[in-house]
Amino acid sequence: MTGPEIDRLIQLLARLPGLGPRSARRAALFLLRRREALLVPLAQAMTDAAARVRACSVCGNYDTIDPCAICADPGRDPSIICVVEDVASLWALERSSAYRGRYHVLGGVLSAVDGIGPDDLNLPNLIRRAADPGVTEVILATGATVDGQTTAHYIADRLADCGVSVSGLGHGVPVGGELDYLDDGTIAAALHARRPV
Amino acid sequence: MTGPEIDRLIQLLARLPGLGPRSARRAALFLLRRREALLVPLAQAMTDAAARVRACSVCGNYDTIDPCAICADPGRDPSIICVVEDVASLWALERSSAYRGRYHVLGGVLSAVDGIGPDDLNLPNLIRRAADPGVTEVILATGATVDGQTTAHYIADRLADCGVSVSGLGHGVPVGGELDYLDDGTIAAALHARRPV
Numbered sequence: 001m002t003g004p005e006i007d008r009l010i011q012l013l014a015r016l017p018g019l020g021p022r023s024a025r026r027a028a029l030f031l032l033r034r035r036e037a038l039l040v041p042l043a044q045a046m047t048d049a050a051a052r053v054r055a056c057s058v059c060g061n062y063d064t065i066d067p068c069a070i071c072a073d074p075g076r077d078p079s080i081i082c083v084v085e086d087v088a089s090l091w092a093l094e095r096s097s098a099y100r101g102r103y104h105v106l107g108g109v110l111s112a113v114d115g116i117g118p119d120d121l122n123l124p125n126l127i128r129r130a131a132d133p134g135v136t137e138v139i140l141a142t143g144a145t146v147d148g149q150t151t152a153h154y155i156a157d158r159l160a161d162c163g164v165s166v167s168g169l170g171h172g173v174p175v176g177g178e179l180d181y182l183d184d185g186t187i188a189a190a191l192h193a194r195r196p197v
Numbered sequence: 198m199t200g201p202e203i204d205r206l207i208q209l210l211a212r213l214p215g216l217g218p219r220s221a222r223r224a225a226l227f228l229l230r231r232r233e234a235l236l237v238p239l240a241q242a243m244t245d246a247a248a249r250v251r252a253c254s255v256c257g258n259y260d261t262i263d264p265c266a267i268c269a270d271p272g273r274d275p276s277i278i279c280v281v282e283d284v285a286s287l288w289a290l291e292r293s294s295a296y297r298g299r300y301h302v303l304g305g306v307l308s309a310v311d312g313i314g315p316d317d318l319n320l321p322n323l324i325r326r327a328a329d330p331g332v333t334e335v336i337l338a339t340g341a342t343v344d345g346q347t348t349a350h351y352i353a354d355r356l357a358d359c360g361v362s363v364s365g366l367g368h369g370v371p372v373g374g375e376l377d378y379l380d381d382g383t384i385a386a387a388l389h390a391r392r393p394v
Contacts, residue, residue: 002288003261009246012239017227018220019213027213029285031243032250032259039247042209046240049206049225050232062229064200088226091199 006032058129060105060122062087070094070103077101081129082139083155085109085148089141101139104129109142109151118154126155130162140168203229255326257302257319259284267291267300274298278326279336280352282306282345286338298336301326306339306348315351323352327359337365 002010006028014024031039055061056068063069070076080101084090090103106121130138138159142148156166171189173182182190199207203225211221228236252258253265260266267273277298281287287300303318327335335356339345353363368386370379379387 002259003250003266005242005246005249005261006259009239009242012235012242015235016216016224018224019215023215025288026285027215028246029259029283030214032246032284035247038209038212039243042206043240043243043247045202045206045209046228046236046243048202049229050236050240052202053200053229062199062203062226064202069200086226087229088223091222 055105058125059103060087060107060125061090061103075100078134079136080139081126081135081137082141083126083152084141085143085151089143093141101137106142106151109145109147110154111147121151123155123158127158127162130159130164135162135164137165137167138162140166144169144171252302255322256300257284257304257322258287258300272297275331276333277336278323278332278334279338280323280349281338282340282348286340290338298334303339303348306342306344307351308344318348320352320355324355324359327356327361332359332361334362334364335359337363341366341368 009031010021010024010028013019013027014021016024019027031042052064053062054064054066056063056066056071058067058071061068061070065072077100081104082093082099082101083104083106084093085106085108087105090105093099093103104122104126106123106126108116108121110116110118110121126138129135138155140152140155142152152168159166170193171186172193173179173186173190179187206228207218207221207225210216210224211218213221216224228239249261250259251261251263253260253263253268255264255268258265258267262269274297278301279290279296279298280301280303281290282303282305284302287302290296290300301319301323303320303323305313305318307313307315307318323335326332335352337349337352339349349365356363367390368383369390370376370383370387376384
């Protein structure tokens with residue numbers, strides 16, 4: 001139907017999350033119609049990102065410099081490390097602007113189903129960082145899923161001898177959330193975490 | 198939050214149809230995690246497509262050769278031209294494997310709302326092709342929308358002096374379609390187009 005160049009473009013686009021074969025065809029045509037405005041710049045942006053973006057050797061964040069801009073920022077508190085599953089979680093925390101410490105990206109969570117054990121995560125680096133006398137607190141910000149919480153407990157055990165205080169994110173009603181739409185577990189957690197007004 | 202390279206990648210990805218800011222972030226991280234398996238090949242495929250894929254000077258289809266593979270194929274009937282709105286329609290017809298003639302891509306449809314007039318479409322080439330003595334039929338396969346049908350009628354008028362027979366696609370019940378889910382217009386068209394069993 002189409003030449004091998006277009007077929008290959010469609011096949012690769014179809015592997016992106018959120019795109020299937022049909023929407024990949026649509027995206028390919030969209031790109032071909034906007035050669036100078038979008039296709040060429042996007043190809044260049046991908047080439048640049050592939051060549052220059054690396055995982056930070058300290059925390060695992062993606063950046064073009066190593067250590068990354070967050071690890072290298074003297075304005076950020078080096079005594080707190082926030083442990084996240086992946087860079088998406090790190091970006092979400094950064095968007096909140098509520099955290100001014102450093103991060104540590106695990107690169108996943110322990111999962112019996114997916115066969116992911118402690119050796120598959122970026123844990124030795126975390127233990128080493130937490131053992132630094134300058135670090136006083138580790139915040140475990142893995143997801144509130146079974147695997148995320150299992151991972152948090154495992155890490156808390158491993159950090160027991162490091163002399164740091166270990167905390168987790170608070171559970172409760174999301175800001176702007178209506179009780180009627182919340183699951184029972186969240187409502188129970190919010191009741192448990194109730195506080196004087 | 199992220200470096201300028203990653204920000205730019207996300208911004209450009211967010212312009213693809215079907216992706217928004219959030220899914221573009223997800224796609225960017227997905228690509229960065231799969232640098233060798235996906236990011237580099239996709240950047241290369243886009244660069245190749247931008248450099249090599251062109252609109253066919255005869256019919257307007259996208260291909261790396263000009264005339265395109267369909268126009269250059271001696272096995273395809275040169276006496277029939279199927280007029281389509283865009284390359285997506287051409288691909289859809291090709292997937293059906295039901296058509297073995299040539300195509301002509303208009304590059305849009307007449308639209309008073311969008312300010313698209315006859316001069317904005319690839320019409321002069323079509324008139325010239327239809328005037329060729331070797332062409333006997335033009336199939337107007339624009340969409341069954343108001344604009345698509347207006348465009349088809351306009352083209353039929355313009356082709357009146359070319360000595361070709363002009364036809365349009367049949368309307369009726371989609372194969373596999375249930376009557377209960379069809380709109381009134383389609384059911385009326387299907388009744389009108391009834392045929393002996």
